[in-house]
Amino acid sequence: MKEIILATGNAHKAHEFREMLPNVRILTLKDLPQPVTIVEDGETFEENALKKARAVYEATGKAAMADDSGIEVDALGGQPGVHSARWMGEETPYDIKNARLIELTEGRPKTARYVCAIAYVDEKGNEYVNRQTVEGEIARAPRGDNGFGYDPVFYYPPFGTTLAAVSEDRKNSISHRAKALKQFLADMGDRL
Secondary structure (H helix, E strand, O other): OEEEOOOOOOOOHHHHHHHOOEEEEEEEEOOOOOOOOOOOOOOOHHHHHHHHHHHHHHOOOOOOOEEEEEEHHHHHOOEHHOOOOOOOOOOOOOHHHHHHHHHOOOOOOOEEEEEEEEEOHHHOOOOEEEEEEEEEEEEEOOOOOOOOOOHHEEEEEOOOOHHHOOHHHHHHHOOOOHHHHHHHHHHHHHHH
8 A cells, every 4th residue: 555644743634635545544744753844934835735745755755745725715815825724823723713704704705715735745756736726705604513724614605505514525525625636646647
């Protein structure tokens, strides 16, 4: 079985990758004997994803994968964007961040998108990056207990509800991360 080190310590994200890549053994930064220093200072999701995958590959010499994802809100000029996890401070709970998004989009266009860039560096140092999105809106109120992050306020019109109000399987059928992983698998073919 192929083994890939996922450049994250986020248990929710690792779970999603494991669910969507069942034929790959996914390890995370928590599985490494030494910490890997990763600086996410890129201006795009693609830059940050590639920085993370490169850092893990350079530290271990093993195949590494990373994603950088977040939410872009049109009324906020694309913010929080690449700063989605750190927006309002890394320790700020998402219920507070979500309430702030609702407040900031009150009376303004609510269009938004989830963005995910996936980067992969194989055992030989070959690099791959792709970016996918899912379009939606900021909800008027949080709804649902599934998912994580901004899912309770990300309203997906075809479902008629937020991503936190649907099952994980249903969310993964359309999510930005699922789309990026599907594209990755299609592009990699039998090389994975």
